[in-house]
Amino acid sequence: MERIGIDPRSFWRAKVEQAGLLFHTEGDLPYWNESAYYRLSAGEVDVLETATNELHEMCLAAVQHVIDHKRYAEFAIPLNAIPSIEWAWEAEPPSLYGRFDLAFNGVDPPKMLEYNADTPTALLEAAVIQWKWLEERFPEGDQFNSIWEGLVELWGELRRDRHLKGPIVHFACSDSLEDVMTISLLRDTAHEAGIQTEGLLMEQIGWDERNRFFVDMHDRRIWTIFKLYPWEWLMADNFATQALQTMSDTQWIEPIWKMILSNKAILSVLWELYPNHPYLLPAYLDGPREMTSHVRKPILGREGANVTLSDGESGEDQGYGEEGFVYQQRFDLPSFEGNHPVIGSWVIDGIARGIGIRESDGLITDNLSRFVPHLFV
Structure with a gap:
């Protein structure tokens, strides 16, 4: 794994x-940084793919x-959400994607830092x-990246096998530019698979009290909705009760059981179930224990x-x-002349489909970390 400087296009x-990509620059600093790229070997890509699938x-x-063990309190999951979580886990409504954040230096096994399983951007x-x-800079090169194809394939399977409710799939998010562009990409992949879509903001979702279902801005019933909006936020919103009461009628993607998987308390459970696993770091909910x-x-x-390192370095305070x-063993990211990369490894329909690299x-x-392209040889 190498970081190689290169002139931007x-x-x-x-x-x-x-x-x-309309949010390519933050102030005077590039968020999209193509003045460098990461070059991996085919063997390193195989390692990342294997680790992601196993994780x-x-x-x-x-x-x-x-x-099984009703450990919801450790995840601060509200009591009223538990029946819907258990129902969705058994019913297996559609789930699209997730993104592991991995620390990887090309020598040691990748280490799981967290799993963005509900609203990854x-x-x-x-x-x-x-x-x-x-395609422009290295047309003969290759990249660990079949993310688009994976999404189109999954949408196609959901459409053909009639796993989607209703004639239209709605897509909703907050009004942030990044979220809107993420939704636009997902809608494009659904369109390529032959699915009709409609976009709206979360605040534009309506409720038909007489018929007891959600509606869009045209008063059409919402049967299936992809929401780029955390479940814990939705559970705190005014229509949380209606969402829970109609869980078997309205198909939410990602499903509500992702409240468990997207919660960093899962790191502690993983270490408990798989102690000393090469892809995991020690993690506990009751303090750092023996970790120095x-x-x-x-x-x-x-x-x-609000992330804090034991030596005092901390992230922005957002409350x-x-x-x-959760207290996780520190594992320092590799340094390439002061640039510290994290591998974002994408899972589509439960299968590793590609990576994106952000460095700080x-x-x-954090949200100012730069996205740097990659290739492999």
């Missing part, structure tokens, strides 16, 4: 904007364990933008906010942590 901003299976087993950058960069160096993470935190923390100046990956 001429007119790169216009090119990534044309492909949909996903382990995570599903951990969810089953949590449900950086999808556009990974699936489309870095692929178009590769650790990272404290809010179990419901996002984008590195996360009320529900509790410090050891905490």
Whole structure:
């Protein structure tokens, strides 16, 4: 695994904007950084693919364990959500995707930092933008990236096998540009699979009290809805009761059992079930225990906010942590001249489909960390 400097393409901003990446710059700093790329070997890609697939299976087993042993309190899951979680786990409504964040230096086994299993972003950058960069800069090269194809294939299977309710799949998110562009990509993959879609903001979802179902801005019933909106936020919203009461009628993607898998408390359960596993780091909910160096993470935190290293380095304070923390063994990211990469390994329909790499100046990956393309040889 190498980091190689390279001149950006001429007119790169216009090119990534044309492909949909409108948030390529944060202030004066590039978020999309093509002044370098990471070069991996085919063997390293195989290692990442194998690790991702095994970790996903382990995570599903951990969810089953949590449900079997009713360990919801450790995850700060509200009591009224538990019946719906257990129903959805057994009913197996559609689930699209997730993203593991892995620490990897090309020598040691990848280490799982967390699993963004409910509302992962950086999808556009990974699936489309870095692929178009590769086609232009290294047309004979290759990239661990079949994310787009995986999504189209999955949508096609869901449509053919009649696993989707209703004639239209709705897509909803907050009004942030990144979320809107992520939704746009997902809608495009659904369209390619022959599915009709409709987009709206979460606040535009309506409720038909007489007929007891959700509606869109045209008063059409919402049968299937992909929501880029965390389940814990939805459970705190005004229509949480209606969502829970109609769980078997309205098909939510991602399903509500992702409240367990997207919660960082799963790290503690994984270490309990698979102690000393080469892909895991020690993790506990009751404190650092024997760890001499650790990272404290809010179990419901996002984008590195309120993450604290035992030496004092911390992420931005955004008020996360009320529900509790997990203490994970510190595993320093590799440093390439002061750039610290995290591998985002994408899972589509339970299968590893590609990676995206984000790097930061410090050891905490946050919303200002740069996305850098990759290739393998």
